[in-house]
Amino acid sequence: xxxxxxxxxxxxxxxxxxxxxxxxxxxxxxxxxxxxxxxxxxxxxxxxxxxxxxxxxxxxxxxxxxxxxxxxxxxxxxxxxxxxxxxxxxxxxxxxxxxxxxxxxxxxxxxxxxxxxxxxxxxxxxxxxxxxxxxxxxxxxxxxxxxxxxxxxxxxxxxxxxxxxxxxxxxxxxxxxxxxxxxxxxxxxxxxxxxxxxxxxxxxxxxxxxxxxxxxxxxxxxxxxxxxxxxxxxxxxxxxxxxxxxxxxxxxxxxxxxxxxxxxxxxxxxxxxxxxxxx
Numbered sequence: 001x002x003x004x005x006x007x008x009x010x011x012x013x014x015x016x017x018x019x020x021x022x023x024x025x026x027x028x029x030x031x032x033x034x035x036x037x038x039x040x041x042x043x044x045x046x047x048x049x050x051x052x053x054x055x056x057x058x059x060x061x062x063x064x065x066x067x068x069x070x071x072x073x074x075x076x077x078x079x080x081x082x083x084x085x086x087x088x089x090x091x092x093x094x095x096x097x098x099x100x101x102x103x104x105x106x107x108x109x110x111x112x113x114x115x116x117x118x119x120x121x122x123x124x125x126x127x128x129x130x131x132x133x134x135x136x137x138x139x140x141x142x143x144x145x146x147x148x149x150x151x152x153x154x155x156x157x158x159x160x161x162x163x164x165x166x167x168x169x170x171x172x173x174x175x176x177x178x179x180x181x182x183x184x185x186x187x188x189x190x191x192x193x194x195x196x197x198x199x200x201x202x203x204x205x206x207x208x209x210x211x212x213x214x215x216x217x218x219x220x221x222x223x224x225x226x227x228x229x230x231x232x233x234x235x236x237x238x239x240x241x242x243x244x245x246x247x248x249x250x251x252x253x254x255x256x257x258x259x260x261x262x263x264x265x266x267x268x269x270x271x272x273x274x275x276x277x278x279x
Contacts, residue, residue: 003230091108
């Protein structure tokens, strides 16, 4: 989420605790919904008949600072208690450590409107599902400085990834990287013939650990590394298959992870087809 935005939106609901983020240009949105079964104890609070549950947002760096030394926390902390105190304008994070030590962090927050991207995976014309490892090994072939990548299909049924090149660019000065994956590499494939979309690779791709900041602490599976990596890194570390839902160019592409206690959505804007007359 820290790769998406500078603010973390927290919303307790009856379905679980939702953590969300959006970038400044509103072109990328991500949400993590932790089901009540994820917690040892979950109390979303109470809401009146005409009111909703309280929600807030905090600075991302302040929240991440509580979990900065994750390897030592894994050894010394028994449990983490999250308390949302609307009257005190504080988000309280308590780390209950060994030998009866309790570390309490009080984070100031702001009240906010509900943050929710508008999308519907059920109405997407194309759907791909693959192990995260397959996509991670494919994306690693593209240079780290690459901004956009085009995902598309071939007449033979293969799924291709290609770095996006504007028409105005001179072909002689542009390096093109293209990679094709067979259908049997995927767990399921249901795509419209000839469909393709172009989206930003930053929020999605795997980061290399040497370039990560000091916050990064890679852990053995099933723990994802705590660093600003893309959703693909999280999916690979969690050993969860990644599903891609997309439609025509200009419509958002939705990446999803689904588990019994966790539901993840990454929604990215796609490049519009300027030659198309569709709205």
